[in-house]
Amino acid sequence: xxxxxxxxxxxxxxxxxxxxxxxxxxxxxxxxxxxxxxxxxxxxxxxxxxxxxxxxxxxxxxxxxxxxxxxxxxxxxxxxxxxxxxxxxxxxxxxxxxxxxxxxxxxxxxxxxxxxxxxxxxxxxxxxxxxxxxxxxxxxxxxxxxxxxxxxxxxxxxxxxxxxxxxxxxxxxxxxxxxxxxxxxxxxxxxxxxxxxxxxxxxxxxxxxxxxxxxxxxxxxxxxxxxxxxxxxxxxxxxxxxxxxxxxxxxxxxxxxxxxxxxxxxxxxxxxxxxxxxxxxxxxxxxxxxxxxxxxxxxxxxxxxxxxxxxxxxxxxxxxxxxxxxxxxxxxxxxxxxxxxxxxxxxxxxxxxxxxxxxxxxx
Amino acid sequence: xxxxxxxxxxxxxxxxxxxxxxxxxxxxxxxxxxxxxxxxxxxxxxxxxxxxxxxxxxxxxxxxxxxxxxxxxxxxxxxxxxxxxxxxxxxxxxxxxxxxxxxxxxxxxxxxxxxxxxxxxxxxxxxxx
Numbered sequence: 001x002x003x004x005x006x007x008x009x010x011x012x013x014x015x016x017x018x019x020x021x022x023x024x025x026x027x028x029x030x031x032x033x034x035x036x037x038x039x040x041x042x043x044x045x046x047x048x049x050x051x052x053x054x055x056x057x058x059x060x061x062x063x064x065x066x067x068x069x070x071x072x073x074x075x076x077x078x079x080x081x082x083x084x085x086x087x088x089x090x091x092x093x094x095x096x097x098x099x100x101x102x103x104x105x106x107x108x109x110x111x112x113x114x115x116x117x118x119x120x121x122x123x124x125x126x127x128x129x130x131x132x133x134x135x136x137x138x139x140x141x142x143x144x145x146x147x148x149x150x151x152x153x154x155x156x157x158x159x160x161x162x163x164x165x166x167x168x169x170x171x172x173x174x175x176x177x178x179x180x181x182x183x184x185x186x187x188x189x190x191x192x193x194x195x196x197x198x199x200x201x202x203x204x205x206x207x208x209x210x211x212x213x214x215x216x217x218x219x220x221x222x223x224x225x226x227x228x229x230x231x232x233x234x235x236x237x238x239x240x241x242x243x244x245x246x247x248x249x250x251x252x253x254x255x256x257x258x259x260x261x262x263x264x265x266x267x268x269x270x271x272x273x274x275x276x277x278x279x280x281x282x283x284x285x286x287x288x289x290x291x292x293x294x295x296x297x298x299x300x301x302x303x304x305x306x307x308x309x310x311x312x313x314x315x316x317x318x319x320x321x322x323x324x325x326x327x328x329x330x331x332x333x334x335x336x337x338x339x340x341x342x343x344x345x346x347x348x349x350x351x352x353x354x355x356x357x358x359x360x361x362x363x
Numbered sequence: 364x365x366x367x368x369x370x371x372x373x374x375x376x377x378x379x380x381x382x383x384x385x386x387x388x389x390x391x392x393x394x395x396x397x398x399x400x401x402x403x404x405x406x407x408x409x410x411x412x413x414x415x416x417x418x419x420x421x422x423x424x425x426x427x428x429x430x431x432x433x434x435x436x437x438x439x440x441x442x443x444x445x446x447x448x449x450x451x452x453x454x455x456x457x458x459x460x461x462x463x464x465x466x467x468x469x470x471x472x473x474x475x476x477x478x479x480x481x482x483x484x485x486x487x488x489x490x491x492x
Contacts, residue, residue, distance in 0.1 A: 017399075033425040035401040225399070225426050291447075293403050293423050314425055315402040322403075344421070 005050035006142050006203040015220055022115030022240075024051040027223035037229050037317040039220035040189050041360075044148035045246060046210050049188075049195070050203060053117035053138035055110045055124050065132040068122060070081050070100060071249055071271075075101045075263040076282045082186055085257040087123065090265030090272055092248035096120050099238050101171055110138075113239045124139050127266060138356040142203035145209055147193030147230075149224075149263055154214040159183065163194075177209030188227060190234035190360055233357030235325060236287045241296055242283060242311040242325050250274050251327070253283045274293050281308060282333040285355035286341075288322035291346035294341045301340040302345055307332070310341055316357060323357045325348075367458055370372075371474065372483035375432040378458065379467050380476060386435050389462040390422065390453065395486050398424045401450045406431075406463055413440045413466060415473050420463070431463065435473045441465035469486065 002025040011018060016027030026048070029036060039045045054076055057066050065148055067074050072085030079102055087095040096116045101109040111122040121136040128134045152163045161174035161183055171184035182197040198206050209220060228238070243252040250258065250271060260272050288294060294313030299306040313324030324341070332339050337356055340347035365399040366372075373381045377395035383478065403423040413419040413433040420431045443462050446452055453461040468474065478486065 027424065029399055032400050035400075037425075291403075292405070293428070295428060315423070317402075317425070340475055 003051070003312075005048055006031070006214050007048045007207055009052060010204060011221075012059065012221065015227075016221070016223060019175050019224070019353035021224055022113070024050065024114055026051060029223040030076075030221045030273075032171055033223070033225035033229060034317050036222040036226035039218065040148045040191055040226060040230055041224060041318055042149065043218040043220070044146065044150040044193075045189075045216055045222040045226065046155050046207070046214065047147065047218045048143075048144040048203075048207070049145050049227075050200070051114035052143050053112040053114065053136070054141045054197070055112060055121050056135045057108045057110070057124075058135070058136050059106055059131075060132055061132045062108055062130055063102070063141075065128045066100060066108050066110065068129065068265050070098075070265060071129055071254075071258045071267065072185075073098075073259040073264065074100060074102055074108070079104050080172060082171055082184060086249045086254060087120065088146065088168045088249065088265075088271070089245065090267060092250070092267045092271060093245040094239070094247055094249060094295050095123050095245065097237060097243070101182070103186065105205075111143075115240055120242045123232050140199070142200045142201065142206075144196045144198075144206060144210065145187055145189075145193065146196065146214075147187045147189040149162045150217040150219075151191070151193040152213075154210065154219060155183075156215050158209060159253055168192075177206060177213075179206045181206065188236055189230040190236070190356060190358060191230075204281050212233040218294055225326065229317055232312050232314055232323065232325070233316050233318055233356065233358035235357060237248075237283070237325070237344070238312060241242040247283075247327075248274060248279070250282055251283060253255065279330060281327045283325055283327055284325055284333050284352045285357060286324055286339075286350040286352050287357070288324070288341065288348050288350050292341075292343045292348045294324040294326070294343065294348070294350070296305055297343040298327065300328055300332075300350075301342055302332065306342075307339070318358050328352075364396070365458070366480045367482045367483050368479065370458070371434065371477035372480065372485055373432065373434045373477060377432060377434050379477060380462075381436040381468075384468050384471070385440065386437065386466045386468050386474070387462050388434060388464050388466060389457055389484070390431065390436065392403050392457050394463070394467075395454045398422060398427070398429060400425055401453045404446050404450045404463070405448070406442050407439050409439055409442055411465070413437060413439060422450070428458045433466070434477055435466060435468050435470070437466035437469040439464050
């Protein structure tokens with residue numbers, strides 16, 4: 001029996017097409033993926049992301065405990081700031097990619113992927129320093145993502161918090177439409193926007209108020225389909241598709257969130273070794289120069305031989321081209337390198353390009 | 364959900380408009396709606412042979428790839444080429460502008476095995492139940 005978020009009835013009533021994702025019954029689309037994608041790129045969209053999990057470290061030693069489990073460096077993260085990074089195994093393999101919200105050095109919230117709620121909680125609990133309480137608060141939070149260039153314009157009238165003072169990857173406690181909420185300027189779309197954390201029993205109120213407030217701005221309720229095409233245009237990695245326990249952040253192109261010099265953390269030794277020896281594969285962004293759409297699992301060919309695999313692919317709604325991410329040998333990872341993607345038995349030409357595919361400053 | 368009476372249907376959600384020994388083939392309104400926004404289509408070329416029940420191409424939505432299955436066997440005599448640049452036509456007008464191929468039917472007996480609108484409508488209902 002798949003799980004449901006507190007907004008399940010809203011999704012069904014408002015015409016969301018429900019599908020199972022990571023054990024959750026979620027809307028894959030409302031009006032249509034392309035229309036929702038466009039709404040977020042040009043106006044504003046609202047997503048239910050309550051399926052995401054939240055694990056909280058509280059008490060003396062909380063910061064140090066998370067630091068030992070996280071590849072990025074939270075000593076560089078101020079209170080009220082969030083930071084992206086990975087949880088790694090000793091092998092360097094990725095347990096999950098997460099966003100840590102540092103409320104204080106003694107209170108940190110780790111936002112984890114829906115499919116990894118239990119795995120991450122157990123990993124964090126079992127590897128946290130003794131005496132630091134680790135709570136799985138996943139069921140205590142609903143999460144809505146308001147994303148798009150008009151997100152602030154829609155949200156501002158509903159809250160007393162001055163949004164212009166909340167910078168990117170910053171967050172504050174506030175109230176939205178009378179609902180106590182954490183207002184974070186974070187997201188997974190590449191647009192300006194907010195993720196709002198609130199109590200599950202208040203999620204419907206918040207959802208309804210945001211849709212109402214956004215009406216004039218052309219807000220669209222959005223499903224997982226648009227969430228996926230939006231994140232892929234930004235080359236944001238998706239756990240389970242682009243990376244897993246067997247891939248390392250260095251292979252996944254996430255070296256920028258691995259701070260080997262910050263001090264001890266799980267996986268550091270393996271990652272240090274890998275950095276010295278060099279990776280044997282790299283995740284790259286590519287466009288197809290032939291017709292077709294690359295999909296997860298399609299082989300990457302060089303001179304007709306398989307040398308890698310596509311991990312994500314779609315037709316980019318914004319660019320109109322066929323884009324994707326793939327693991328390839330380092331020799332093929334440089335911008336401009338060419339290889340083929342095998343689509344239904346036939347090779348389609350592909351070229352490595354700079355990511356993100358979509359640059360929001362140059363629409 | 365529209366189901367024109369003058370068409371024949373398959374359980375794989377293709378439709379077929381028979382004119383003499385020719386069959387015009389596309390996917391149903393139900394199929395396009397289930398797939399969502401269609402962003403890519405791959406069709407055979409004129410002269411290719413298609414075989415009843417076998418794949419003759421694919422349509423892809425933002426999320427997924429779906430094969431197209433031939434309702435009848437025969438030689439492809441026309442292909443709706445504009446679809447490759449405007450695959451959304453299949454969503455917008457699945458029974459007219461969104462047609463995919465025209466086939467010269469090689470075995471007219473196969474036509475009798477197709478579903479009429481009522482039978483196909485019932486099949487969809489059962490599939491969704």
